[in-house]
Amino acid sequence: MLGRHRYTYDAYSYLATSVELPIRGRVVEASDEEPYLSLQLYFTADQIVQLGGAGSSKITSEKGKPDRGLGIGRMDRALLDAAIRLVRLLDSQDDIEALAPLVIRELLYRAVQGELGGRIRSFAAGGTLSQRIASVVSRLQQEYDKPLRVEELASQAHMSESSLYAHFKEVTGITPIQYQKKIRLQEARRLLLSETREAAEAAFRVGYESPSQFSREYARMFGLPPAKDMKQMRERLDR
Numbered sequence: 656m657l658g659r660h661r662y663t664y665d666a667y668s669y670l671a672t673s674v675e676l677p678i679r680g681r682v683v684e685a686s687d688e689e690p691y692l693s694l695q696l697y698f699t700a701d702q703i704v705q706l707g708g709a710g711s712s713k714i715t716s717e718k719g720k721p722d723r724g725l726g727i728g729r730m731d732r733a734l735l736d737a738a739i740r741l742v743r744l745l746d747s748q749d750d751i752e753a754l755a756p757l758v759i760r761e762l763l764y765r766a767v768q769g770e771l772g773g774r775i776r777s778f779a780a781g782g783t784l785s786q787r788i789a790s791v792v793s794r795l796q797q798e799y800d801k802p803l804r805v806e807e808l809a810s811q812a813h814m815s816e817s818s819l820y821a822h823f824k825e826v827t828g829i830t831p832i833q834y835q836k837k838i839r840l841q842e843a844r845r846l847l848l849s850e851t852r853e854a855a856e857a858a859f860r861v862g863y864e865s866p867s868q869f870s871r872e873y874a875r876m877f878g879l880p881p882a883k884d885m886k887q888m889r890e891r892l893d894r
Contacts, residue, residue, distance in 0.1 A: 656680075657725055658828040664727045669734070671771045673778040673785065674724040674792040676827060677837035694738060698763050700786075703779035706764055722774035722785060724792075724826045734765040787812040788826045791819070795831065799838040800862035805831060839863065840876050847885050854881040 656662075656679045663683075664670050672678075685691035730738070741758045744751050767775055777785040791808050808831060809819040823831050839861040846857040858869035874880045879887065 658833070660828050662725065662727055667730050667735075668727050669730055669766075670725070670727055671766065671775060672725045673722070673774055674789045674826060675796050676725055677829075677834060677841060678725070692742070694742060696759060696762065700779040702760075702763060703767060703775060706760075706767055722777055722826070723828065724774075724778075724785075724789075725828075726771045726774060728766075728769055728771040731765075731769065734762065734769060737761045737765055784822055785826065787814070788822050791823065791831070792827065792834070795835055796838065799835055799842065800860065802862075803832060803835050836872060837876070840873055843869070843873065843881075844877065844884070847881055848888060852885070857881070 657676055662670065665684075682691045737758055741755065741762065744755055744758070766772065774785070777783050778789050780786060791812050794808065794811065795803075805816050805819065809816045812819055812822075814822065820830055823834075827834055829837070843857040843861045843863075846860060847854065851857055851860075854870060854873075855866040858866045863869040870880050873884070877884050
């Protein structure tokens with residue numbers, strides 16, 4: 656889930672994200688006989704550029720708008736074969752250091768050449784709308800606990816405030832304010848689960864000035880107020 660958008664993918668699909676997104680995921684099909692295995696890889700813009708991907712004419716969409724920062728593609732035979740070979744290296748530990756980097760590079764190459772290649776390339780190319788929004792996303796990730804100043808973000812992206820809102824929502828599915836709120840609440844939930852039991856402390860640490868506002872927004876996002884949510888989560892972990 657990203658905002659109100661739902662993305663569903665299966666064993667013959669892959670999920671590609673071009674920016675850090677406050678998504679929520681759920682495994683909907685798994686069993687002892689057919690367990691769920693997730694393979695997650697991170698690539699830098701430099702790695703994409705080194706493959707020649709950023710020189711493509713597909714850097715921007717036909718309408719000149721940035722692509723959504725999340726997409727689902729179908730696994731073709733070559734991409735699936737590379738993914739399986741990477742996982743199978745776990746059974747031959749001595750080969751991982753030498754072979755894993757080669758297979759990972761092949762995986763990136765296959766992804767860049769595939770149906771989502773255009774949006775992957777767009778975030779590696781300097782100066783594109785997608786890359787400029789990605790820089791704003793990165794700043795919000797790092798400074799989520801600070802006051803949000805839209806004019807500073809717009810200046811960083813070399814856009815007007817209205818253009819920033821429009822393009823940011825195009826990429827992330829939500830506005831900058833909604834993005835910051837989701838990051839804050841997700842981090843607060845992590846703090847409550849691992850570092851503190853006090854909702855007010857977690858609220859202040861992620862940037863909230865009002866504990867009551869924090870509790871309202873926390874319950875709206877996770878379905879329960881902080882104390883009840885933590886009780887339920889710890890009961891699940893103790894089973």
